[in-house]
Amino acid sequence: MKTFRFLTLVAVSSLLLTACGAGGDTGGPTGEEKLTWASTGGQFQEDEKKALQEPFTTKTGTEFVxxxxxxxxxxxxMVKAGKTIWDLANMSWIYAGAYCGELFEKLDDPALDRAKFPPGTTGDCFVPTYRYANxxxxxxxxxxxxxPTRIEDFFDVKRFPGKRIVYDYPKAGLxxxxLVADGVPPEKVYPLDLExxxxxxxxxxSSLVFAPSYGAIQQMLVDKQxxxxxxxxxxxxxxxQSGANLVPVWDFNTTDIGALVIPKGTPHKQLAQQMLAFVTEPAQATAYAKLTGTAPARSEVDIASIPYTEKQKEFNAFLPDRGRLIEQDKQWWIENTDAVTKRWTAWKVG
Incomplete structure (x- = not known):
């Protein structure tokens, strides 16, 4: 399996001390099991607690760290040290696909039926927990x-001058x-012609701004940079919502998934899988979508039934009449991310 060379290791001792200090003990004060949940922090993790974790605690007594x-x-x-203390992690499915069975557990709970999810959104080590668009x-x-009314306008600085912000990561839809702006039909975008x-x-x-984080994107937009x-x-x-007068262009956009993955060696694999299945059930999927404005992962959840705010509806790519959408090709990205990232880095400084 290809190695993501742009990633660096952290010290084993530092990680384990930090994790244990964060509550690595698996037994609660009354004997309930605990699941350690690693995520992005901030509002998104607060939304996960409210919409996903608290209902599971109510149902099963399981607590979360x-x-x-x-x-x-x-x-x-953790895996190399043989001391896995995370049970669930909110991170890119690319890692779970590239290191499936090596760093992440294969999902084998029958409740995680791949047929419940849209085609092209699952793998042996991941299923989607929500969907979003770039x-x-x-x-x-x-x-x-x-x-601007079409994707070509993003690349037309003569008619539409100004800086363009993109997340500094090649899989962010750019x-x-x-390719579509250059004339490639959306259905023929993959395999990507990188050059x-x-x-x-x-x-x-010269008009691009490569943002190091989503927070930086937000601040630059609000400041009209x-x-x-x-x-x-x-x-x-x-x-x-923070003050940027944004208008979405519904011509062409890519769609993708968010995923909770299970690190290899967790002592609570079965319980973690139960939590994964619970997260994607209609009630939890609807509650999470309502809080975040993202879309449910499972196909049977009617997006029209979700009580989105008007602002959330405005930026929801999965509602009707939202132009051309393509799901980012999971297998292509799993196989090519290392090479694409290396080329992306070289291109930026070249």
């Missing part, structure tokens, strides 16, 4: 006259968008 951030280097360290939006305050995509992005490279953005559903919503 929450820590953040969830990083692949820490998983690698959304192209513009700041309406900066375009009082002609408005490569696919570049063609980068050639197209070269035409606006850019006129366009390509970013995830939840961050689009929060940026708009």
């Amino acid at each position: 929450n820590i953040s951030p969830a990083e692949i280097a820490q998983v690698r360290t 959304i192209f939006s513009y700041n309406a305050d900066l375009y009082p006259n002609e408005k 490569l696919e968008s570049a 063609r995509a980068l050639k197209k992005i070269d035409t606006i490279k 850019a006129s366009m953005v390509l970013t995830v559903t939840a961050r689009s919503i929060v940026s708009s």
